[in-house]
Amino acid sequence: MAPNGTDANTRTSAAAPDAASKERLRMWLRMLKSTRRVEAALRERLRRDFGTTLPRFDVMAALARYDDGLKMSALSGVLRVSNGNVTGIVDRLAEEGLVVRVQVPGDRRASLVRLTRKGQEVFARQAAAHEAWISELLEDFTPEEARIFSDRFDAVTHRNEEEDPE
Amino acid sequence: MAPNGTDANTRTSAAAPDAASKERLRMWLRMLKSTRRVEAALRERLRRDFGTTLPRFDVMAALARYDDGLKMSALSGVLRVSNGNVTGIVDRLAEEGLVVRVQVPGDRRASLVRLTRKGQEVFARQAAAHEAWISELLEDFTPEEARIFSDRFDAVTHRNEEEDPE
DNA sequence: ATCGTATATTTCAAGCTCAAACCTTTTTTG
DNA sequence: CAAAAAAGGTTTGAGCTTGAAATATACGAT
Numbered sequence: 001m002a003p004n005g006t007d008a009n010t011r012t013s014a015a016a017p018d019a020a021s022k023e024r025l026r027m028w029l030r031m032l033k034s035t036r037r038v039e040a041a042l043r044e045r046l047r048r049d050f051g052t053t054l055p056r057f058d059v060m061a062a063l064a065r066y067d068d069g070l071k072m073s074a075l076s077g078v079l080r081v082s083n084g085n086v087t088g089i090v091d092r093l094a095e096e097g098l099v100v101r102v103q104v105p106g107d108r109r110a111s112l113v114r115l116t117r118k119g120q121e122v123f124a125r126q127a128a129a130h131e132a133w134i135s136e137l138l139e140d141f142t143p144e145e146a147r148i149f150s151d152r153f154d155a156v157t158h159r160n161e162e163e164d165p166e
Numbered sequence: 167m168a169p170n171g172t173d174a175n176t177r178t179s180a181a182a183p184d185a186a187s188k189e190r191l192r193m194w195l196r197m198l199k200s201t202r203r204v205e206a207a208l209r210e211r212l213r214r215d216f217g218t219t220l221p222r223f224d225v226m227a228a229l230a231r232y233d234d235g236l237k238m239s240a241l242s243g244v245l246r247v248s249n250g251n252v253t254g255i256v257d258r259l260a261e262e263g264l265v266v267r268v269q270v271p272g273d274r275r276a277s278l279v280r281l282t283r284k285g286q287e288v289f290a291r292q293a294a295a296h297e298a299w300i301s302e303l304l305e306d307f308t309p310e311e312a313r314i315f316s317d318r319f320d321a322v323t324h325r326n327e328e329e330d331p332e
Numbered sequence: 333a334t335c336g337t338a339t340a341t342t343t344c345a346a347g348c349t350c351a352a353a354c355c356t357t358t359t360t361t362g
Numbered sequence: 363c364a365a366a367a368a369a370g371g372t373t374t375g376a377g378c379t380t381g382a383a384a385t386a387t388a389c390g391a392t
Contacts, residue, residue, distance in 0.1 A: 024300055031319055038194065084372070107358075248381070
């Protein structure tokens with residue numbers, strides 16, 4: 001697996017020990033730029049077409065996958081953002097009647113956050129548009145290639161795994 | 167834009183006209199998760215080892231590539247963030263003596279932002295650590311694979327290109 | 333010269349983000 | 363049981379981010 005020097009023509013490993021890191025850095029910068037570009041497009045369209053934001057959408061998308069709701073801590077875990085962060089977003093979504101906090105019977109500390117019916121309806125429309133946008137923005141990738149990339153990204157994600165409820 | 171009636175719950179109904187979009191959506195979610203994970207690691211390490219932030223580092227990295235400095239508008243263009251945003255970050259970097267605003271001779275509106283010598287030295291250390299971190303975080307990618315990915319990401323970036331000073 | 337438009341940047345309000353401090357409730361432990 | 367530790371959430375302070383409005387300068391055509 002590791003390129004152990006004795007390869008046929010490894011100019012890269014012999015001549016430059018940091019050629020690999022340079023190449024990975026280059027990849028990272030491109031990946032970051034691509035991600036930012038897609039995110040910017042999504043942000044703009046969510047605002048334009050639905051008057052919402054990407055973080056709001058992310059929270060609703062997470063909740064949409066759990067009919068029974070998610071605890072605040074689980075929500076921040078899934079989204080990989082701080083829990084103090086989620087508090088504010090859920091507050092605003094709750095003000096608009098898109099989500100509700102439900103008291104957990106046995107535990108007076110915790111509460112489950114759930115989409116309201118209105119929240120489900122609103123999110124369904126946003127999600128459909130979102131999927132179409134992504135497909136358009138990434139149309140240079142064939143489905144086959146997309147699958148390959150998905151799998152390779154999992155390597156990054158599962159690398160130094162601590163906890164991951166997925 | 168308008169809810170066209172037939173969009174409420176289009177679960178996997180048709181054969182596979184949307185298989186491609188599903189696959190791309192899957193790829194996007196993985197890509198986003200990977201990016202966020204790397205960014206979170208970078209953010210934490212920049213804070214721990216250098217007491218700085220990712221946006222600050224991004225600004226300094228951009229300036230480090232232009233010895234003659236960059237105008238605020240060019241800076242925000244390179245970083246793809248709003249220009250109001252850059253103002254605040256540059257303000258704080260300037261307070262710490264890491265960058266300076268230099269008046270442009272012929273134009274009293276514009277100013278060039280440049281790294282100070284201190285800024286160059288500080289950034290050099292951060293950049294070395296940064297490159298090593300990236301290589302570690304992406305070590306599952308061989309240099310060859312990294313190169314392939316870089317090229318493919320360029321496709322996304324150069325898709326609907328408006329302006330890009332790079 | 334002056335009007336109008338375009339350019340360069342800052343300011344502003346609202347919202348997102350984090351880490352750390354804090355409060356409350358639950359669980360563990362002496 | 364009571365004290366201590368852990369868990370669930372919110373609050374707080376600082377910084378980041380955006381889009382829109384404001385400011386100031388530059389330039390082009392009268």
